[in-house]
Amino acid sequence: MSVTYAAGFQAGTAKAHRTGGSERKNLTMIVNQGPMDTAVGVFTPNRFRAAPVIWTERILTDGHAGAVVINSGNANACTGQEGLEQTRNTAIKAAGLLGLEPERVAICSTGIIGHLLHLDAILSGVDQAHADLAGDDHAGADAAKAIMTTDTTSKTVTLDGAGYRLGGMVKGSGMIAPQLATMICLITTDAVLDPGQARTALRRACDTSFNRIDVDGCMSTNDTVLLMASGASGVRPDMEEFQALLDHACSDLARQIIGDGEGAHHQIRIRVQGADDEYGALACARAVAGSNLLKCAVAGNDPNWGRVVSSLGTVPESEAAYDPARVSVDFNGIRVCDGGKPGQDPDLVDLTLPEVHIDIDLHQGSAQADVWTDDLTHDYVAINADYTS
Amino acid sequence: MSVTYAAGFQAGTAKAHRTGGSERKNLTMIVNQGPMDTAVGVFTPNRFRAAPVIWTERILTDGHAGAVVINSGNANACTGQEGLEQTRNTAIKAAGLLGLEPERVAICSTGIIGHLLHLDAILSGVDQAHADLAGDDHAGADAAKAIMTTDTTSKTVTLDGAGYRLGGMVKGSGMIAPQLATMICLITTDAVLDPGQARTALRRACDTSFNRIDVDGCMSTNDTVLLMASGASGVRPDMEEFQALLDHACSDLARQIIGDGEGAHHQIRIRVQGADDEYGALACARAVAGSNLLKCAVAGNDPNWGRVVSSLGTVPESEAAYDPARVSVDFNGIRVCDGGKPGQDPDLVDLTLPEVHIDIDLHQGSAQADVWTDDLTHDYVAINADYTS
Numbered sequence: 001m002s003v004t005y006a007a008g009f010q011a012g013t014a015k016a017h018r019t020g021g022s023e024r025k026n027l028t029m030i031v032n033q034g035p036m037d038t039a040v041g042v043f044t045p046n047r048f049r050a051a052p053v054i055w056t057e058r059i060l061t062d063g064h065a066g067a068v069v070i071n072s073g074n075a076n077a078c079t080g081q082e083g084l085e086q087t088r089n090t091a092i093k094a095a096g097l098l099g100l101e102p103e104r105v106a107i108c109s110t111g112i113i114g115h116l117l118h119l120d121a122i123l124s125g126v127d128q129a130h131a132d133l134a135g136d137d138h139a140g141a142d143a144a145k146a147i148m149t150t151d152t153t154s155k156t157v158t159l160d161g162a163g164y165r166l167g168g169m170v171k172g173s174g175m176i177a178p179q180l181a182t183m184i185c186l187i188t189t190d191a192v193l194d195p196g197q198a199r200t201a202l203r204r205a206c207d208t209s210f211n212r213i214d215v216d217g218c219m220s221t222n223d224t225v226l227l228m229a230s231g232a233s234g235v236r237p238d239m240e241e242f243q244a245l246l247d248h249a250c251s252d253l254a255r256q257i258i259g260d261g262e263g264a265h266h267q268i269r270i271r272v273q274g275a276d277d278e279y280g281a282l283a284c285a286r287a288v289a290g291s292n293l294l295k296c297a298v299a300g301n302d303p304n305w306g307r308v309v310s311s312l313g314t315v316p317e318s319e320a321a322y323d324p325a326r327v328s329v330d331f332n333g334i335r336v337c338d339g340g341k342p343g344q345d346p347d348l349v350d351l352t353l354p355e356v357h358i359d360i361d362l363h364q365g366s367a368q369a370d371v372w373t374d375d376l377t378h379d380y381v382a383i384n385a386d387y388t389s
Numbered sequence: 390m391s392v393t394y395a396a397g398f399q400a401g402t403a404k405a406h407r408t409g410g411s412e413r414k415n416l417t418m419i420v421n422q423g424p425m426d427t428a429v430g431v432f433t434p435n436r437f438r439a440a441p442v443i444w445t446e447r448i449l450t451d452g453h454a455g456a457v458v459i460n461s462g463n464a465n466a467c468t469g470q471e472g473l474e475q476t477r478n479t480a481i482k483a484a485g486l487l488g489l490e491p492e493r494v495a496i497c498s499t500g501i502i503g504h505l506l507h508l509d510a511i512l513s514g515v516d517q518a519h520a521d522l523a524g525d526d527h528a529g530a531d532a533a534k535a536i537m538t539t540d541t542t543s544k545t546v547t548l549d550g551a552g553y554r555l556g557g558m559v560k561g562s563g564m565i566a567p568q569l570a571t572m573i574c575l576i577t578t579d580a581v582l583d584p585g586q587a588r589t590a591l592r593r594a595c596d597t598s599f600n601r602i603d604v605d606g607c608m609s610t611n612d613t614v615l616l617m618a619s620g621a622s623g624v625r626p627d628m629e630e631f632q633a634l635l636d637h638a639c640s641d642l643a644r645q646i647i648g649d650g651e652g653a654h655h656q657i658r659i660r661v662q663g664a665d666d667e668y669g670a671l672a673c674a675r676a677v678a679g680s681n682l683l684k685c686a687v688a689g690n691d692p693n694w695g696r697v698v699s700s701l702g703t704v705p706e707s708e709a710a711y712d713p714a715r716v717s718v719d720f721n722g723i724r725v726c727d728g729g730k731p732g733q734d735p736d737l738v739d740l741t742l743p744e745v746h747i748d749i750d751l752h753q754g755s756a757q758a759d760v761w762t763d764d765l766t767h768d769y770v771a772i773n774a775d776y777t778s
Contacts, residue, residue: 048702048713048729078698080714080730113695114731221699292681292765306502309467310610313437324437325469340437341469342503376681378767 002156004140005167006190008033008230011143012132016071016125018118025146027125028070030186031098031133036231039065039106040199042206044223050077051087052107053222059091059103060226063195066104068226069094069129070184071122072147072171073111077221086117093123097130108184108224110171111149144169147184155256157249163235164191166245170253183210183257185225187249190233191242201239201246202227209250212282213258214289214373225250258372263379266298266356273368274361280320281369284360287311288371295376298356303331303349308358309340322362330359391545393529394556395579397422397619400532401521405460405514407507414535416514417459419575420487420522425620428454428495429588431595433612439466440476441496442611448480448492449615452584455493457615458483458518459573460511461536461560462500466610475506482512486519497573497613499560500538533558536573544645546638552624553580555634559642572599572646574614576638579622580631590628590635591616598639601671602647603678603762614639647761652768655687655745662757663750669709670758673749676700677760684765687745692720692738697747698729711751719748 004011009032016027032039041060043053059065069090076083091105098105109117133139144154148171158167172183193201206225227246258267270288275281288294291311297304308329329337331349336342356375393400398421405416421428430449432442448454458479465472480494487494498506522528533543537560547556561572582590595614616635647656659677664670677683680700686693697718718726720738725731745764 046699046702047704047706048698075695078695078726078729078731080728083730113699114726116731221695221702306464306467306610309437310435310502313435313610315436317436337467337503339469340467341472342467342505 001137001158002140002144002167002169003030003186003188004135004137005158006165006188006230006232008190008232009188010133010135011139012129012134013142013146014125014128014132016121018121025142026072027122027129028143028146029067029094029126029129029133030143030188031067032065032188032228032230034230034232036192036229037064037066037104038193038195038198038229038231039063040195040202040227041106042202042225044220046221048078048221050075050109050222051079051083052076052109053224054084055087055091056106056108056224060106063199064104065106065228066100067094067098068106068108068186069126070108070147071117071125072149074109074115074117075111075113075222076109076117077113079114079116082116086119089119090122090126093126094130097126106226108222110147110184110222113221140167147171151260153260155253155260157252159245159249161191161237161241161245164189164233164237166191166249168249168253170257172257183220183223185210185253187227187246188230189227190230192231192234192236193229197239198227198229201243204243205246205250208247209254212369212371213254214286214371255372258374261374263377264374265377266351266354266375268298268356268358268373268375270358270360270371270373271368272360272362274363274365275367276321276365278367278369281367282371283315283319284312284362285369285371287315288358288360289373292376295373298351299375299377301351303334303336303346303351305329305331305337305346308360309337312360320362322364326363328361328363332357390526390547391529391533391556391558392419392575392577393524393526394547395554395577395619395621397579397621398577399522399524400528401518401523402531402535403514403517403521405510407510414531415461416511416518417532417535418456418483418515418518418522419532419577420456421454421577421617421619423619423621425581425618426453426455426493427582427584427587427618427620428452429584429591429616430495431591431614433609435610437467437610439464439498439611440468440472441465441498442613443473444476444480445495445497445613448495452588453493454495454617455489456483456487457495457497457575457617458515459497459536460506460514461538463498463504463506464500464502464611465498465506466502468503468505471505475508478508479511479515482515483519486515495615497611499536499573499611502610529556536560541649544642544649546641548634548638550580550626550630550634553578553622553626555580555638557638557642559646561646572609572612574599574642576616576635577619578616579619581620581623581625582618586628587616587618590632593632594635594639597636598643601758601760602643603675603760644761647763650763652766653763654766655740655743655764657687657745657747657762657764659747659749659760659762660757661749661751663752663754664756665710665754667756667758670756671760672704672708673701673751674758674760676704677747677749678762681765684762687740688764688766690740692723692725692735692740694718694720694726694735697749698726701749709751711753715752717750717752721746
């Protein structure tokens with residue numbers, strides 16, 4: 001499933017480790033067999049962008065690529081000119097096998113920062129992944145697994161449009177924050193899309209999905225979301241329908257990241273409503289989602305609305321106008337703060353379920369926004385104290 | 390010691406609990422016996438300011454107060470009109486005992502948000518604290534203990550100027566972030582200061598001390614720093630010397646907060662140098678200090694410079710210009726990242742000591758700024774999952 005659900009796509013996976021390395025597959029090749037080779041991306045705004053981000057953004061300027069190579073375990077970030085050469089050589093290798101120009105091969109990397117790739121192992125992995133290429137469900141499922149790092153489960157989506165298909169996979173569970181996340185996401189479709197259409201649709205979809213999740217407030221050097229269209233269905237989609245499908249796919253994958261947040265026991269939806277505009281609602285929701293104190297409280301099953309309003313109170317009035325004396329906060333439907341004061345008894349709130357809804361009403365206007373985050377647990381600390389990434 | 394070190398100040402403490410409450414002293418009264426009653430404050434910019442913050446900022450508009458009453462355990466925040474009435478009634482009670490106008494009594498509260506005070510217990514505590522008033526070292530030490538919440542130790546400072554003294558106390562160990570921190574700080578001096586001088590000096594001192602520490606990125610509803618001058622020494626200080634002493638006192642207390650950060654095992658100094666201006670250096674240092682991933686890495690004794698640069702990379706170029714390919718990062722003097730690439734072997738870094746210095750050089754200009762933070766440990770999560778604040 002995943003990226004091979006749409007017609008025209010093949011995936012292959014391989015182990016690309018030094019001798020004595022892990023037995024895990026960590027290299028993935030996805031090939032678009034056409035007839036179209038539309039490919040567009042959205043990339044991290046981090047100023048320390050990894051070599052593969054620099055490469056891929058550049059080659060996708062014209063909106064075309066025939067293949068992607070993804071390695072997991074090493075981000076090839078902060079590796080200077082040598083890292084850029086390694087990315088380019090990976091593209092050259094894949095291009096040679098596929099009969100493409102190197103500038104038609106996108107590269108993504110995820111994993112530790114500040115280490116050069118073991119290029120021999122990567123290039124040999126590209127050979128193996130090429131030999132493994134297949135268009136069946138199994139190949140797609142293997143690809144979604146091979147891109148994982150600290151993920152505990154693979155994350156995929158498949159959707160059907162009117163005569164065309166859309167499938168996707170994502171990896172990521174830590175260093176997740178607007179903009180984007182430590183994540184690599186690839187969505188494929190057999191709809192007929194030109195690069196301009198694809199780019200507009202992908203940007204919109206990211207804005208309301210990956211840009212509205214926050215695991216730990218940390219922005220990665222490697223975040224990449226790619227959309228590739230083969231046109232193999234022959235169907236030129238209604239763009240409104242396609243946008244809705246793509247939004248759905250991205251939101252679904254973003255939620256799966258939150259569900260797999262490092263060490264998380266609760267998924268938390270912060271909804272801010274009653275704002276003057278969506279921008280203000282989003283600023284408020286992000287401020288609350290970024291509170292370590294709140295995230296710890298939820299880990300302890302404590303509906304601590306004081307930590308909600310104290311975070312809300314850090315948003316400047318110029319970003320979101322509201323009167324603190326009118327604000328209400330609900331935890332799972334129980335209005336624990338009403339008019340800026342204590343409301344219903346917090347003991348009425350049940351936080352034992354894995355999903356927590358925190359609804360904040362500014363009672364100012366009619367705009368709203370959601371941000372998803374995770375609780376902050378002992379396990380998060382353990383994972384991130386011990387993992388070098 | 391602490392606030393009774395300077396001549397003209399007395400402190401008294403009391404237990405102000407409901408029947409069956411804790412045996413801990415939690416109410417403190419500090420009285421300025423003059424001859425001057427200069428008093429100024431710096432307050433949290435949080436929009437959900439607690440009742441005592443609203444009260445105290447208002448009554449200090451003219452720069453005069455003769456006493457402060459501080460209760461710990463309940464912040465009297467998000468308590469609406471009734472909370473404001475409780476603060477006012479506490480001031481009226483203390484004023485009656487001291488022969489002052491209520492508008493000459495500052496009030497500070499710290500603790501849980503969203504609960505009304507047990508006013509009877511507070512008022513009875515004010516009576517007891519008044520009966521306990523004394524100007525000796527013991528009284529000052531007791532005051533510094535009585536204002537604590539999750540603090541593990543009391544935090545005080547005493548300094549000598551040319552013919553005058555300065556003493557202070559602070560509480561705070563979590564919800565610490567610019568601006569200010571979840572903290573109550575009171576500094577007293579027997580120097581002769583008028584309100585204008587005191588206000589300017591206190592704002593400057595806060596800017597380079599309490600505003601440059603970050604335990605968890607969370608800004609409190611109650612942060613308050615007060616400076617009171619009795620003039621009892623009869624010495625009108627050289628303001629340059631006084632500023633230096635006050636800066637030192639505030640920095641010392643801020644560092645003690647970091648040293649007592651909730652669950653912290655390491656104190657981390659983030660120094661950004663080589664910036665075009667101090668503002669840019671500070672923006673960079675704060676971005677790095679706010680990284681949960683970095684704070685977990687330090688907890689695990691891992692000099693993870695990838696997490697330093699990925700945080701640095703989130704600062705917009707408009708705030709701090711630099712070339713990522715020229716940035717260096719040292720952990721305790723070992724240059725693990727040089728020119729945006731791996732430098733010396735991270736294994737050379739010893740992170741077993743409690744103090745960690747992370748020095749970032751942007752190689753752009755000559756400005757620098759320091760921000761102090763703590764590591765993020767299992768104990769932080771435990772403290773904040775179990776404590777309702």
